[in-house]
Amino acid sequence: MKSVIGQAKWPWMAAARPLRHVEHFDNAGKGAWGSLKFLVSFRKPTATVLGALIVVASYATGPLSQQAVKTYPCEVSAEGIARISTAERITRHDSMISGAVTNAKMSTAIINGILGLPPDNSQLFQCESGNCVFRNFSEVTHSSVGVCSNCTDVKSDLIEFEESKTKLVGRYRNSYRFHNNSGFSINTGVEPELFNVTTPVANTIDSRKDGPINTSFLTLSVAGCVAQPNSDAPTDRYCEHDYTNMPRLSSDLDIVAANCSLYPCIRHYNGNVTNGTLNEHLVSTDPMESYAEGYISVTQPCFLIDKWYDLSNISNAPRNGLNWTSWTSDGAEKEAPAQCVSTMDYTEFRGIRYFLKANLNGQCKLYDLTERGPTSSDAVNGIGNSSQLHCETGWWLDALYNGGMATFVSLEAAHGNMSIAISNRMRIYGLTSSETDTSNSYQEGTCSKTSICVRLEEWWLLYPAALLVLTSALLVSVYVQSCRDSGRQPIWKSSMLPLIFYNISEEHCSDERNDGRRIGSSVPLLQLPELESRADKTIVSFCSGNEGARFIVEEGVVEAK
Incomplete structure (x- = not known):
């Protein structure tokens, strides 16, 4: 989101704006406090307002996501x-x-x-x-x-x-x-x-x-x-x-x-x-029941060969592989698998x-x-x-x-x-x-x-999922717009290099933005990778002498290819 807000400041500054706006845009991408100040400071593009709100709202993502994972004995x-x-x-x-x-x-x-x-x-x-x-x-x-x-x-x-x-x-x-x-x-x-x-x-x-x-x-x-x-x-x-x-x-x-x-x-x-x-x-x-040797009963339920039996189906128990026993109680002959018979x-x-x-x-x-x-x-x-x-x-x-x-x-x-x-x-x-x-x-x-x-309570993830969808949509929207304007406005995002290479000029900008001329003293309008390459090869020192504070090039600049 820092890159989205950072890129938005370049089209914004194409019109006459207070230079302080650059700082507001930069701070908005750094954290919640900068985003809050950005929201109340001045009117700004809808996309950047949405981006700042996402930055603020993202701080609740961690606590809410943690609630999705519950532990229990x-x-x-x-x-x-x-x-x-x-x-x-x-x-x-x-x-x-x-x-x-x-x-x-x-x-x-x-x-x-x-x-x-x-x-x-x-x-x-x-x-x-x-x-x-x-x-x-x-x-x-x-x-x-x-x-x-x-x-x-x-x-x-x-x-x-x-x-x-x-x-x-x-x-x-x-x-x-x-x-x-x-x-x-x-x-x-x-x-x-x-x-x-x-x-x-x-x-x-x-x-x-x-x-x-x-x-x-x-x-x-x-x-x-x-x-x-x-x-x-x-x-x-x-x-x-x-x-x-x-x-x-x-x-x-x-x-x-x-x-x-x-x-x-x-x-x-x-x-x-x-x-x-x-x-x-x-x-x-x-x-x-009483019988010849004391007291007897069929224990129900009785588990035999992976099946439960009681008096309603005990007669259906398999005969093969089981020892059956019989007894006389109240004048009636009875039988059941020995494993299911209890006695006293x-x-x-x-x-x-x-x-x-x-x-x-x-x-x-x-x-x-x-x-x-x-x-x-x-x-x-x-x-x-x-x-x-x-x-x-x-x-x-x-x-x-x-x-x-x-x-x-x-x-x-x-x-x-x-x-x-x-x-x-x-x-x-x-x-x-x-x-x-x-x-x-x-x-x-x-x-x-x-x-x-551990169990996952998915509904706690709806909030971060909604932020993810919103962020993705905003990122795609800004990227597509930046690609369309790349000829006039390079994709610099939140980099500070353009502020260094392109000094402040009192000349008015033409409608064609660069009009074929160099902006600044010697640096043409470059994309961010080209600026980064040039910055790698440019050796400078910061001077705060009598002639004014500025960066002084110590060595010649090797042109980026």
């Missing part, structure tokens, strides 16, 4: 092991031979799950790069044998039994149970049994027919109650309820009843490893059943902090005031009671956390589906690492 493939532990086959591992007792590791996992302690997932995966992804089908990346939880709110099934006609210590004495002959109950007596849990075990000859492990919870609660004066109750607290099956329940108390079941199942997960941490969530579950030994689930029978079972009374013993007649008023329990079985029942703040949601969460803890423990020692293979089962994935990727 991305995951790229990396070498290394990527595995998530799964269980395709659960044998008797944490249960004793009789299946009546679980070992310390499973027992600890169960209690930690009930208490809601954060699980240690470090043994459930191996990811050498710290970031691993796994192939998924319908959002499922891996499946595993485990146990599942299901809880139902059964408060509406409770029956209220009257134990006193009048209030005692501000409350009616009532007991609450599911039927008249039930020994499982809670009450609002003088020494209330305000938390009760039971996990019964059926006396069946074949424990494989026992079905799910059922646990019932009953508790008095003050969760959701509001602190306010209450003349109908012994404490200033109000619990909003209107139970038709429990009309005598005190208005400063509420009640929670839940039936929860634990059963063998297939758990389907979606998971990945990010920054060394396993992130997985449960997508769905499928219950397992009945003794392993039986051990969990008997552990819960012994430890998730028992009655609790309010603990009297003043007498440091069983409840007193005054202790009933302490329900919900961060109260503690005295339980027959263990302190973990007090944790479920949660100081009188237990709810159906909290009991459901505790039972669900227990199922997660048991399932994770099974995944650690779970085996592959092959009965001849004693290696652990896992889902393989791909390692990745965080890198910096």
